[in-house]
Amino acid sequence: MTFEEKYSQYKSAFEKRLSEFCNNITCKPDILAESMKYSLNLGGKRIRPVLMYAVSNVLGLDEGKIENFALALELIHTYSLIHDDLPEMDNDDFRRGKPSNHKVFGQGNAVLAGDALLNTAYSLLIDECRNGGEYVSAAKNICDCAGIYGMIAGQSADLTHENDEDPDENTLDFIYENKTAKLVLAAVLTPSILCCGKYFSELKVFGRETGILFQLTDDILDVEGNFDVLGKSIGKDKAEGKYTCVKLYGIEKSKVKADVIADKCTRVLEGIKGDTRFLKELTNFIRQRIY
Amino acid sequence: MTFEEKYSQYKSAFEKRLSEFCNNITCKPDILAESMKYSLNLGGKRIRPVLMYAVSNVLGLDEGKIENFALALELIHTYSLIHDDLPEMDNDDFRRGKPSNHKVFGQGNAVLAGDALLNTAYSLLIDECRNGGEYVSAAKNICDCAGIYGMIAGQSADLTHENDEDPDENTLDFIYENKTAKLVLAAVLTPSILCCGKYFSELKVFGRETGILFQLTDDILDVEGNFDVLGKSIGKDKAEGKYTCVKLYGIEKSKVKADVIADKCTRVLEGIKGDTRFLKELTNFIRQRIY
Numbered sequence: 001m002t003f004e005e006k007y008s009q010y011k012s013a014f015e016k017r018l019s020e021f022c023n024n025i026t027c028k029p030d031i032l033a034e035s036m037k038y039s040l041n042l043g044g045k046r047i048r049p050v051l052m053y054a055v056s057n058v059l060g061l062d063e064g065k066i067e068n069f070a071l072a073l074e075l076i077h078t079y080s081l082i083h084d085d086l087p088e089m090d091n092d093d094f095r096r097g098k099p100s101n102h103k104v105f106g107q108g109n110a111v112l113a114g115d116a117l118l119n120t121a122y123s124l125l126i127d128e129c130r131n132g133g134e135y136v137s138a139a140k141n142i143c144d145c146a147g148i149y150g151m152i153a154g155q156s157a158d159l160t161h162e163n164d165e166d167p168d169e170n171t172l173d174f175i176y177e178n179k180t181a182k183l184v185l186a187a188v189l190t191p192s193i194l195c196c197g198k199y200f201s202e203l204k205v206f207g208r209e210t211g212i213l214f215q216l217t218d219d220i221l222d223v224e225g226n227f228d229v230l231g232k233s234i235g236k237d238k239a240e241g242k243y244t245c246v247k248l249y250g251i252e253k254s255k256v257k258a259d260v261i262a263d264k265c266t267r268v269l270e271g272i273k274g275d276t277r278f279l280k281e282l283t284n285f286i287r288q289r290i291y
Numbered sequence: 292m293t294f295e296e297k298y299s300q301y302k303s304a305f306e307k308r309l310s311e312f313c314n315n316i317t318c319k320p321d322i323l324a325e326s327m328k329y330s331l332n333l334g335g336k337r338i339r340p341v342l343m344y345a346v347s348n349v350l351g352l353d354e355g356k357i358e359n360f361a362l363a364l365e366l367i368h369t370y371s372l373i374h375d376d377l378p379e380m381d382n383d384d385f386r387r388g389k390p391s392n393h394k395v396f397g398q399g400n401a402v403l404a405g406d407a408l409l410n411t412a413y414s415l416l417i418d419e420c421r422n423g424g425e426y427v428s429a430a431k432n433i434c435d436c437a438g439i440y441g442m443i444a445g446q447s448a449d450l451t452h453e454n455d456e457d458p459d460e461n462t463l464d465f466i467y468e469n470k471t472a473k474l475v476l477a478a479v480l481t482p483s484i485l486c487c488g489k490y491f492s493e494l495k496v497f498g499r500e501t502g503i504l505f506q507l508t509d510d511i512l513d514v515e516g517n518f519d520v521l522g523k524s525i526g527k528d529k530a531e532g533k534y535t536c537v538k539l540y541g542i543e544k545s546k547v548k549a550d551v552i553a554d555k556c557t558r559v560l561e562g563i564k565g566d567t568r569f570l571k572e573l574t575n576f577i578r579q580r581i582y
């Protein structure tokens with residue numbers, strides 16, 4: 001099976017569960033359910049669920065055990081995009097080539113759609129807690145990665161340091177690590193935690209670096225990408241004075257950094273016994289991505 | 292001990308735990324921690340925690356078992372106020388006599404402060420899930436009450452039906468039940484769930500009706516209250532075309548309704564063996580409140 005076929009297989013498995021889940025959202029008023037589903041169904045690469053499925057496969061963990069964790073994580077990711085796109089945050093009118101949630105449903109409803117997705121993610125995770133201690137640990141890990149010492153801290157730093165005149169490496173590392181890498185880390189560590197910590201330290205490095213690589217390439221694409229392919233506005237980082245690798249090091253050095261990190265991701269996988277080919281190819285896919 | 296002394300005792304016990312919790316918030320950047328603590332420390336009646344402590348006392352449940360549930364619930368309530376006060380929602384510049392979160396920290400940070408409180412509430416609740424099945428059930432109940440079939444649905448309906456020309460009773464009931472009563476219900480049911488459902492059906496009626504009574508008196512105070520005592524703007528419901536009891540029935544009939552509901556709250560407590568005097572007095576306090 002080629003990399004693309006395998007990717008598509010994981011993505012389809014996840015989207016089947018997502019679609020089932022969406023069909024069961026029956027809350028009122030209609031706009032609440034619609035606004036949640038709108039953003040969940042905008043598509044996207046589903047990189048976090050795909051990573052979770054792929055790592056489970058390497059560890060020999062049944063997909064049924066992680067599907068609700070993958071779903072919860074995608075809900076958390078989606079809520080963060082909705083709130084991030086709000087005018088008072090990143091002020092993005094487009095997401096995945098379509099109007100952002102608040103452009104379709106209005107700002108107030110977009111705030112609530114985000115809240116709704118976050119709350120529903122925890123409804124799924126608390127249900128999983130009935131299955132035993134390792135499930136509670138996996139839920140807690142996702143919660144920590146998404147929270148005030150994780151993604152939210154990264155978003156807050158991102159907002160706070162907009163237009164800093166004197167950007168420094170530590171702040172950039174903090175933003176990359178928390179805003180983006182933590183949720184990718186959560187995706188990779190969930191199967192390990194459910195397997196009593198199997199290859200935990202290797203996967204911790206792999207998850208963190210893959211997350212950072214993802215943000216690095218995101219920032220490079222904000223300079224060199226194409227709106228039609230990327231589905232979101234280009235050049236916004238510079239216009240808004242965002243703290244990015246490109247701002248700190250320039251585009252060429254950023255690309256070198258991305259290569260170094262991609263290499264680190266690949267190497268750490270050598271320590272894992274099992275078929276890690278797909279994960280290596282995924283690293284390469286992220287490094288080369290144009291969307 | 293008088294009602295006021297008892298109330299103050301429960302409130303102090305809760306605020307001791309809250310203060311401990313706030314001291315342990317060390318997240319960066321500083322504005323994230325500060326904005327969370329600002330809204331948590333605005334004071335207020337702490338009616339949900341007080342109810343949870345009081346019901347625990349009636350059921351003979353140790354306070355130590357519910358203190359983190361009470362904390363999580365107050366975090367959820369506080370996040371909902373921060374998001375609700377945003378210009379795109381209720382657009383309130385004041386909360387408890389002080390500037391709203393977004394007036395102090397800006398809209399973007401207020402969105403994140405709310406997200407942070409919601410996520411941290413679930414961090415507390417997932418930790419509790421380690422203590423056994425009834426703890427998972429209690430966490431799930433709070434999550435359901437706060438979620439898309441609970442408080443968020445109520446907020447969404449409140450927003451959707453603003454300025455409806457032809458208000459109807461069903462919609463008003465839906466808003467009251469979900470926007471306000473569900474979190475009050477969660478406070479009252481948590482101790483019962485931790486006691487294997489002790490007096491569940493009586494407490495379910497008591498919690499729901501107390502919550503509705505609370506919203507009814509809130510709407511009456513929006514007409515007849517005093518800014519200095521209440522700490523928030525007066526007359527906003529009418530100005531914003533809010534769906535309230537007063538809009539539907541007028542102020543006098545609303546007061547009669549409040550009396551009927553307060554009576555229902557008191558009567559259902561008769562079915563509970565134990566000292567329910569404080570809960571009855573609390574119902575009376577809510578009925579008569581001026582803030």
